[in-house]
Amino acid sequence: MVDVASEVRRMAQRARQAARQMACAPPGAKREALLRLAGALVDSWPQVAAANRQDLEEAAASGLPKAKLDRLRLDERTRDDLVAGLRQVAEAPDPVGEVESLVVRPNGLRVGRMRVPLGVIGMVYEARPGATVEASSLAVKAGNAILLRGGKEALRSNRALVDLFRACLDASGLPQDAVQLVPHTDRQAVLEMCRLAGYLDVLIPRGGGELIRFVQENARVPVLAHAKGVNHLYVDEGADLGMAVRVAVNAKAQRPATCNALEKVLVHQAAAAEFLPLLARAMAEVGVELRGCPRTREHLPAVKPATEQDWEAEYLDLVLAVKVVDSMDEALAHIARYGSNHTEAIVTRDHARAWRFLREVDASLVLVNASTRFNDGFQLGLGAEIGISTGKLHAYGPMGVRELTTTKFVALGDGHVRT
Amino acid sequence: MVDVASEVRRMAQRARQAARQMACAPPGAKREALLRLAGALVDSWPQVAAANRQDLEEAAASGLPKAKLDRLRLDERTRDDLVAGLRQVAEAPDPVGEVESLVVRPNGLRVGRMRVPLGVIGMVYEARPGATVEASSLAVKAGNAILLRGGKEALRSNRALVDLFRACLDASGLPQDAVQLVPHTDRQAVLEMCRLAGYLDVLIPRGGGELIRFVQENARVPVLAHAKGVNHLYVDEGADLGMAVRVAVNAKAQRPATCNALEKVLVHQAAAAEFLPLLARAMAEVGVELRGCPRTREHLPAVKPATEQDWEAEYLDLVLAVKVVDSMDEALAHIARYGSNHTEAIVTRDHARAWRFLREVDASLVLVNASTRFNDGFQLGLGAEIGISTGKLHAYGPMGVRELTTTKFVALGDGHVRT
Numbered sequence: 001m002v003d004v005a006s007e008v009r010r011m012a013q014r015a016r017q018a019a020r021q022m023a024c025a026p027p028g029a030k031r032e033a034l035l036r037l038a039g040a041l042v043d044s045w046p047q048v049a050a051a052n053r054q055d056l057e058e059a060a061a062s063g064l065p066k067a068k069l070d071r072l073r074l075d076e077r078t079r080d081d082l083v084a085g086l087r088q089v090a091e092a093p094d095p096v097g098e099v100e101s102l103v104v105r106p107n108g109l110r111v112g113r114m115r116v117p118l119g120v121i122g123m124v125y126e127a128r129p130g131a132t133v134e135a136s137s138l139a140v141k142a143g144n145a146i147l148l149r150g151g152k153e154a155l156r157s158n159r160a161l162v163d164l165f166r167a168c169l170d171a172s173g174l175p176q177d178a179v180q181l182v183p184h185t186d187r188q189a190v191l192e193m194c195r196l197a198g199y200l201d202v203l204i205p206r207g208g209g210e211l212i213r214f215v216q217e218n219a220r221v222p223v224l225a226h227a228k229g230v231n232h233l234y235v236d237e238g239a240d241l242g243m244a245v246r247v248a249v250n251a252k253a254q255r256p257a258t259c260n261a262l263e264k265v266l267v268h269q270a271a272a273a274e275f276l277p278l279l280a281r282a283m284a285e286v287g288v289e290l291r292g293c294p295r296t297r298e299h300l301p302a303v304k305p306a307t308e309q310d311w312e313a314e315y316l317d318l319v320l321a322v323k324v325v326d327s328m329d330e331a332l333a334h335i336a337r338y339g340s341n342h343t344e345a346i347v348t349r350d351h352a353r354a355w356r357f358l359r360e361v362d363a364s365l366v367l368v369n370a371s372t373r374f375n376d377g378f379q380l381g382l383g384a385e386i387g388i389s390t391g392k393l394h395a396y397g398p399m400g401v402r403e404l405t406t407t408k409f410v411a412l413g414d415g416h417v418r419t
Numbered sequence: 420m421v422d423v424a425s426e427v428r429r430m431a432q433r434a435r436q437a438a439r440q441m442a443c444a445p446p447g448a449k450r451e452a453l454l455r456l457a458g459a460l461v462d463s464w465p466q467v468a469a470a471n472r473q474d475l476e477e478a479a480a481s482g483l484p485k486a487k488l489d490r491l492r493l494d495e496r497t498r499d500d501l502v503a504g505l506r507q508v509a510e511a512p513d514p515v516g517e518v519e520s521l522v523v524r525p526n527g528l529r530v531g532r533m534r535v536p537l538g539v540i541g542m543v544y545e546a547r548p549g550a551t552v553e554a555s556s557l558a559v560k561a562g563n564a565i566l567l568r569g570g571k572e573a574l575r576s577n578r579a580l581v582d583l584f585r586a587c588l589d590a591s592g593l594p595q596d597a598v599q600l601v602p603h604t605d606r607q608a609v610l611e612m613c614r615l616a617g618y619l620d621v622l623i624p625r626g627g628g629e630l631i632r633f634v635q636e637n638a639r640v641p642v643l644a645h646a647k648g649v650n651h652l653y654v655d656e657g658a659d660l661g662m663a664v665r666v667a668v669n670a671k672a673q674r675p676a677t678c679n680a681l682e683k684v685l686v687h688q689a690a691a692a693e694f695l696p697l698l699a700r701a702m703a704e705v706g707v708e709l710r711g712c713p714r715t716r717e718h719l720p721a722v723k724p725a726t727e728q729d730w731e732a733e734y735l736d737l738v739l740a741v742k743v744v745d746s747m748d749e750a751l752a753h754i755a756r757y758g759s760n761h762t763e764a765i766v767t768r769d770h771a772r773a774w775r776f777l778r779e780v781d782a783s784l785v786l787v788n789a790s791t792r793f794n795d796g797f798q799l800g801l802g803a804e805i806g807i808s809t810g811k812l813h814a815y816g817p818m819g820v821r822e823l824t825t826t827k828f829v830a831l832g833d834g835h836v837r838t
Binding site: 020118243394418 | 528777
């Protein structure tokens with residue numbers, strides 16, 4: 001126990017020193033390190049793939065479920081996506097040092113906000129080695145140091161990837177300790193990271209609800225958490241019902257295990273009789289099981305009844321709960337009660353109700369006439385993302401490079417004093 | 420004990436309901452409520468002043484130190500400042516609902532960020548009733564609800580002010596529970612506020628280091644904390660020494676008990692012989708005691724030696740520690756080690772060093788050729804402030820109306836789905 005604590009603390013101290021250098025790193029050096037890593041992923045892929053194979057074999061032998069094995073797997077398509085992502089991040093504008101404007105105060109003092117790195121980022125995540133590259137490249141671009149604690153099944157893969165990145169940092173004149181992998185994969189290491197007040201500027205937990213709650217309850221450092229997505233689609237009176245079905249099917253079934261997948265449909269009573277049979281047919285075609293409120297079941301008697309648990313559930317599976325509502329007010333109240341501030345959508349033709357929905361619904365992404373699946377850093381134009389924040393402080397929604405920075409005030413005077 | 424917990428929780432539930440209404444409140448209603456309060460402070464001043472007089476008498480009898488009695492006092496000048504501040508906040512643009520731009524993605528989806536309230540703000544502070552008006556008016560302008568827990572010495576004053584505000588909210592068609600005062604002034608009430616996960620979107624502690632540490636260690640909700648200001652002025656080689664002295668005197672002595680007051684001077688060795696006697700004379704005139712490093716004392720033998728504690732101290736008093744440094748590198752390293760990320764300044768004539776200082780120093784406000792006393796929401800052009808954040812997440816520096824909001828993503832499509 002003592003060893004984990006002191007080793008994590010020593011790593012955090014090195015990260016803090018590296019962060020001071022990274023904050024002043026030339027933009028060209030950061031770009032170069034990211035491009036080098038893109039090259040190294042191609043050139044040194046055999047060793048990464050070998051490490052990943054070992055991880056996969058061990059995980060399969062220990063009975064890791066297939067969905068988790070898929071997340072652990074680094075195939076050539078994943079590699080190509082990571083390389084493309086790295087090149088995109090490398091070539092994006094460097095955010096550090098940007099001052100959007102200098103305002104001249106009445107006394108002549110010029111005041112602005114300069115974008116600066118957060119400092120040291122901690123990330124605790126599960127066995128998804130692609131996230132190692134995505135998170136550390138975003139952290140480096142934003143001028144930070146990062147301390148990574150990944151899932152135990154991915155330890156060899158993560159080590160291979162982090163070793164490559166550290167060599168690229170070194171070759172570009174940047175401190176290797178800007179990217180460090182905590183070699184301990186037990187809960188004790190997470191707890192130590194939670195306690196690194198004064199070392200970590202932010203801790204980002206990504207993974208299951210249990211991990212996130214553990215971090216939130218134990219953290220003595222600021223946390224940007226990614227909670228579950230209980231996402232709704234409200235089908236308004238007078239909506240284009242064909243569009244509503246297409247959006248619902250895409251949102252539910254395109255990748256049902258993601259946090260931006262649709263979990264509930266709310267339909268206005270005036271649209272229910274026509275919409276529900278269309279929805280039922282389309283969802284049956286893609287293998288989605290429906291669960292309905294009593295009024296839904298008047299139209300679709302074969303559907304299982306939805307219970308209170310259904311309104312609260314994040315299924316992450318081919319299941320969808322459906323409710324008929326009297327009015328848009330009832331839909332908004334239902335979303336306010338059961339939604340998880342993640343992704344909420346309306347399909348409507350009515351301009352005023354579209355804007356009312358955009359304004360009143362409290363979620364990290366609110367959509368009109370579009371699929372909930374767009375809640376993603378790439379899709380929203382941020383480039384890569386390090387996670388999706390469902391808390392409101394600092395970042396609400398996908399977090400890209402900019403969300404790994406902050407702004408400080410700068411003021412330029414010529415001897416200004418307060419009177 | 421049980422009563423405090425359940426009462427605080429009930430208040431927080433009411434705040435959450437009020438916050439949902441406030442988030443959609445018409446801008447005109449919020450403006451009206453703030454202008455009504457400005458009027459009510461004038462019209463109903465006698466009852467506020469009477470409550471404050473009782474607070475002051477009781478606090479004086481219990482031996483509250485003079486500096487704290489001064490902070491507790493609401494005189495007519497404070498009233499006029501509060502009224503002017505309220506009018507300024509009322510007439511400022513309403514931030515809620517603003518979308519800076521809608522970007523059209525390659526697939527035609529329009530994506531933007533909409534500014535929205537944080538939700539429910541908790542504030543824990545000491546016996547400064549002016550802060551009650553400042554904090555609650557900013558919270559209301561930004562569309563939030565606020566739960567206030569002020570110092571026990573100010574309870575009657577706070578109650579009078581909050582009652583006035585609640586009546587003004589009601590008269591403007593807004594929920595009274597958008598502004599609530601927790602009637603318990605013991606530590607138990609603070610602890611309960613720390614535990615309001617799911618009710619509070621942010622908790623802002625303002626006050627002494629001990630209160631802030633208590634909140635940081637116990638909070639299960641996001642915290643925006645205002646830590647101490649160990650603020651430096653670095654006097655560069657070749658600086659205008661007359662300017663350096665004027666800036667140092669203003670920064671140190673204009674209001675020494677504030678968090679943006681100067682606590683340390685670092686002077687380049689090439690400027691020390693000429694600068695230190697000028698500094699010593701000027702500081703003596705305003706009653707400031709100097710404490711010096713060994714090289715400072717070579718030039719100023721009468722000065723007391725500075726100890727390690729001096730470099731760490733926030734005096735908040737007429738004391739200043741002075742150190743001679745070999746180089747700007749040494750000054751930057753000293754600030755990185757002893758500074759508290761609050762306010763740091765340089766006096767220089769050199770353009771490159773000015774910008775190096777601006778870029779490399781990690782503080783909520785970094786100044787060139789200006790007094791540290793400018794770290795203040797009014798001075799930097801934010802209007803009123805609810806505090807100064809010295810953490811980097813969400814806000815770094817003075818927090819005004821904008822810092823009491825966040826942004827959510829909005830997306831407008833015409834049936835967009837992911838492929």
